[in-house]
Amino acid sequence: METMRTTLRRGRNVWDRINMPESEFQERAERVKKEMKKENIDVLLIYGDAWREYGNLCYISNFYPGMGGSIALIPRQGEVALIFWGSARGLEYTQSITWIKELRPSAEDIASSCVKYLEKLGLFPSTIGLAGLKQLMPYLQLQSFYGALSGCKIVDADHIISNMRMVKSPRERDQIHRASRILTHTFDVANTPLEGMNELILEAALDREARLEGAEDVRILIAKPQEEKWAFRPVEDSQMSPGETIIIYLAVEFERYWSEIVRTFVVEPACLVPAGRENYNELYEKIMRMLKPGKPVSQFYKEAVSELEKSGTGYVPEYGLGQGIGQGTNELPIITEEDASELKEGMCLTLRLAMRDKEIGTLMIGNTIHISKDGPELLAK
Amino acid sequence: MNDNLSKLDKALGMVKQRGLDGLIIYSNGVCSILRPSYLYYFSGLRPLGPNNAMVISKSGDVVLLVEPPWDSIRASRKSWVSDVRGSTDFVKDLIGIMRGFGMTVRVGVSALNIMTEEVYVPISQEAKIEPADDIIEEMARIKTKKEIENVRKTARIADIGFKTFLEYARVGIREYELSAEMEYAMRKAGADDNFTLLSSGKHNYAMHTPKDKRLEKGDIVLGEITPLCEGQFIQLCRTLVLGKPSPILIEKYDMLLESLGQALKPIKSGAPASLISKNMNKVISDAGYAEYCYPPYMRARGHGLGVGSIAPGGTIDDDCKEMLESQQVIIVHPNQYLPETGYLACGETIMVTDTGPERLAETETKLYIKEV
Numbered sequence: 013m014e015t016m017r018t019t020l021r022r023g024r025n026v027w028d029r030i031n032m033p034e035s036e037f038q039e040r041a042e043r044v045k046k047e048m049k050k051e052n053i054d055v056l057l058i059y060g061d062a063w064r065e066y067g068n069l070c071y072i073s074n075f076y077p078g079m080g081g082s083i084a085l086i087p088r089q090g091e092v093a094l095i096f097w098g099s100a101r102g103l104e105y106t107q108s109i110t111w112i113k114e115l116r117p118s119a120e121d122i123a124s125s126c127v128k129y130l131e132k133l134g135l136f137p138s139t140i141g142l143a144g145l146k147q148l149m150p151y152l153q154l155q156s157f158y159g160a161l162s163g164c165k166i167v168d169a170d171h172i173i174s175n176m177r178m179v180k181s182p183r184e185r186d187q188i189h190r191a192s193r194i195l196t197h198t199f200d201v202a203n204t205p206l207e208g209m210n211e212l213i214l215e216a217a218l219d220r221e222a223r224l225e226g227a228e229d230v231r232i233l234i235a236k237p238q239e240e241k242w243a244f245r246p247v248e249d250s251q252m253s254p255g256e257t258i259i260i261y262l263a264v265e266f267e268r269y270w271s272e273i274v275r276t277f278v279v280e281p282a283c284l285v286p287a288g289r290e291n292y293n294e295l296y297e298k299i300m301r302m303l304k305p306g307k308p309v310s311q312f313y314k315e316a317v318s319e320l321e322k323s324g325t326g327y328v329p330e331y332g333l334g335q336g337i338g339q340g341t342n343e344l345p346i347i348t349e350e351d352a353s354e355l356k357e358g359m360c361l362t363l364r365l366a367m368r369d370k371e372i373g374t375l376m377i378g379n380t381i382h383i384s385k386d387g388p389e390l391l392a393k
Numbered sequence: 394m395n396d397n398l399s400k401l402d403k404a405l406g407m408v409k410q411r412g413l414d415g416l417i418i419y420s421n422g423v424c425s426i427l428r429p430s431y432l433y434y435f436s437g438l439r440p441l442g443p444n445n446a447m448v449i450s451k452s453g454d455v456v457l458l459v460e461p462p463w464d465s466i467r468a469s470r471k472s473w474v475s476d477v478r479g480s481t482d483f484v485k486d487l488i489g490i491m492r493g494f495g496m497t498v499r500v501g502v503s504a505l506n507i508m509t510e511e512v513y514v515p516i517s518q519e520a521k522i523e524p525a526d527d528i529i530e531e532m533a534r535i536k537t538k539k540e541i542e543n544v545r546k547t548a549r550i551a552d553i554g555f556k557t558f559l560e561y562a563r564v565g566i567r568e569y570e571l572s573a574e575m576e577y578a579m580r581k582a583g584a585d586d587n588f589t590l591l592s593s594g595k596h597n598y599a600m601h602t603p604k605d606k607r608l609e610k611g612d613i614v615l616g617e618i619t620p621l622c623e624g625q626f627i628q629l630c631r632t633l634v635l636g637k638p639s640p641i642l643i644e645k646y647d648m649l650l651e652s653l654g655q656a657l658k659p660i661k662s663g664a665p666a667s668l669i670s671k672n673m674n675k676v677i678s679d680a681g682y683a684e685y686c687y688p689p690y691m692r693a694r695g696h697g698l699g700v701g702s703i704a705p706g707g708t709i710d711d712d713c714k715e716m717l718e719s720q721q722v723i724i725v726h727p728n729q730y731l732p733e734t735g736y737l738a739c740g741e742t743i744m745v746t747d748t749g750p751e752r753l754a755e756t757e758t759k760l761y762i763k764e765v
Contacts, residue, residue, distance in 0.1 A: 024569035223573035
C-alpha cells in the first residue's frame with residue numbers, strides 16, 4: 013500500500029551475514045547472469061533510489077542508497093560492481109553493508125561514472141539491459157545517460173529481477189518473519205495506557221517500539237471509519253475520542269525486508285482495544301485458506317470478492333486485497349482481476365480485507381502471509 | 394489577501410508575463426533535505442503518492458491531482474485548493490486537465506528535474522514544456538509569518554532532539570536505540586519526519602544511519618539532528634565525547650569552532666554565499682588540512698533549508714555564485730575529517746538577516762563531554 017515516503021530510512025542499518033550470507037547474493041547474481049545469457053545481454057544496470065524503489069538494487073547488493081540514486085552493474089562475465097551516491101568517505105560504511113567488492117562512489121553524476129566504468133571493462137559498446145532506470149531515474153538525467161550510451165544496444169530487463177523477487181528463498185522468508193515479529197510486538201503498545209490519547213503520541217510510541225526492536229524503517233497510517241468521509245492518512249495532531257473506531261496500518265522493515273499488518277481498534281479512555289469480531293476473523297481465515305499454490309492470482313481475487321459479498325460485508329475496493337511483499341511493500345503479484353501470474357510456493361503476500369460493519373463503520377484485518385506447499389502460513393500474527 | 398491567494402496571484406502574474414498557457418507544479422512524493430518541495434509549498438499538502446500535480450490555467454483555474462485516489466480526502470482538508478481529484482491513472486488524468494484548461498502550446502513546469510519518463514514524455518507531446526522552478530523560487534524568497542513560525546517551531550524540536558541525544562548517549566546503548574529515542578522525543582514534539590545521521594567510535598569516517606554498535610567509553614559520538622516539521626528542516630551537527638577527551642581532540646574541535654565563527658561572520662543579506670565556505674576553509678587550511686577541505690573528502694560547507702526554496706542552494710562551497718538574502722535558512726557546517734581525530738560534527742542552522750546571522754536553535758555549539 014502507498015505510504016508517506018520518509019525523508020531518510022534511518023533505523024538500524026546492518027548486514028547480518030548469518031541471516032543473509034554472501035552466498036545468497038552470489039547465487040542471485042549467478043541466476044541473473046543465466047537470464048542475461050538467454051537474452052543476450054552483456055551487462056545489466058539495476059537502478060534504485062533512496063525514496064521510491066530500492067528493492068531491485070538491494071536484492072542484488074544488500075545496499076540501499078541513503079540519498080540519491082545508485083546503480084548495481086552486473087557484467088555477464090566478471091564481478092558485480094556498485095556505483096553509489098556518495099563520497100570516498102562513505103566507502104567504509106558501504107563496505108559494511110554490501111558483499112560487493114568493486115565499490116565506486118559518485119558524488120554528482122552517476123550516469124557518467126557508470127559509462128566510465130563500462131569503458132574500463134571494455135563493455136562499451138555492448139548490449140545493455142536496464143532495470144529500474146526508465147521508471148525511476150529523472151527523465152532529463154536519463155536522456156543524458158542514453159546519450160552517453162549511444163552506440164550501445166539498450167534493452168528492457170526489469171522482468172529479470174522482478175520475476176526472481178516474486179518467490180522468496182527460505183532465508184528471505186525468515187527475514188520477513190523477523191519483521192513480522194517486530195510488528196506483533198509493536199502492536200502491544202496500542203494495548204497499553206497511552207499518554208494524552210493523541211494520534212501523534214500513538215505514532216511516536218509505535219515508531220519507537222519498532223525501532224528499538226531493530227526496525228530499519230516504519231510506516232504508519234491511520235483511518236477513522238466512522239467519519240463521513242474517511243481514508244487512510246498519516247497521523248495528525250488530533251485527539252482520539254473514547255468509542256471511536258481506529259484502523260491502523262503498520263509496516264516495518266527489518267534488515268531490508270518488510271512485513272505489514274492492519275488492525276482495527278476501539279478507543280477506550282486510556283488505551284486502544286482490539287475490535288473483536290469473531291465472525292470477521294473467521295471470514296478472513298476462510299479467504300486466506302483460498303491462497304493455494306498453482307491458483308491464478310486473478311482467480312483468488314474473484315473468489316475472495318465473491319466470498320466478501322456473499323457474507324454481506326461487501327468489498328471495499330479502495331485499498332485493494334494485497335500484493336507481494338519483501339524488499340518493497342508493493343511487489344508483484346498484485347491481487348487483482350487483471351494479474352496474469354499464478355500463486356507459487358514461496359511467495360509472501362499481504363492480504364487486507366475491509367469489512368463493513370453497522371456498529372463500528374468498517375473493520376479491517378491485514379496480515380503478511382507465506383504460501384507454503386501446505387497452504388498459507390501467517391507470518392504476522 | 395491571504396497567503397495562498399497571494400501565491401496564486403503571483404504565479405498567475407508570472408504565467409501571463411511569460412505567455413504560458415499555464416503552470417504544472419509536480420511532486421513525486423519525496424520530501425528531500427536537498428531539494429525544495431514546490432507542491433508542498435504551494436498547495437499546503439505534503440503529497441503521499443508517487444505522482445502528484447497542481448495544474449494552474451492562465452485564467453486562474455486550479456486543480457490538485459493526487460495519487461493514490463484515496464488520498465484526495467486528506468488533500469482536500471490540507472490544501473486550500475477546492476478542486477482536488479484522486480487519480481488511478483495519473484498521466485491520463487493530467488493530460489485531461491491540460492486539455493480542459495487549454496494548455497496546448499506552452500506550459501511551465503516546476504520540479505521538471507524529478508519527473509520520470511512516464512510523465513515527462515506524454516505531457517511534452519501535449520505542449521512545449523518550459524522549466525518554471527524560478528516561479529516558485531521567486532515567491533518563496535519572502536517567507537510568510539506562518540513559515541517563520543514553522544522555522545522557529547522546528548528549531549525548538551531540534552533542541553529537544555539534541556537534549557535527548559545528550560541524555561541517552563551513554564556507554565552500552567546501541568546506535569539504533571539512541572536514534573530511536575531521539576526520534577521518539579522529536580515526534581512527540583511535533584516532528585513530521587527526521588533526517589538523523591549518527592556515528593560513534595574512536596575514529597569516525599562519516600555520519601551514517603545507525604548500526605548495531607554499542608557506545609563505549611572514549612567514543613566520539615556524532616549526531617546530525619534534523620527534524621522536519623511542515624516541510625521545514627532544521628539541522629544541528631554536534632559532537633559528544635564519552636569520557637575525558639584527548640588534548641588533540643579539544644585542540645581540533647576548537648579549530649572547527651573558530652572555523653564556524655569565521656564562516657558565520659560575513660553572513661548578512663547581500664553577502665556572497667561563497668564567503669561562508671572560503672572563511673571556513675581558510676581556518677582549516679591554515680591549520681594544515683587544506684586537502685581535506687575539498688572533494689573527495691568534503692562535499693559542501695552548508696546548504697539552504699526550506700519548503701519553497703533552498704536558496705542559496707543545495708551546495709555552499711567556494712564556487713557558489715549566489716548572494717545571501719534576508720530570511721534564507723542555512724545550515725553552516727564545518728563537519729570535517731581530520732587524520733588525528735577522525736570525522737567531527739560541528740554545525741549550526743541560522744537565518745540570514747539584514748544585519749547578520751540569527752541562530753535558530755538554543756543549544757550551544759561546543760564539544761560536549763559526558764563523564765562515564
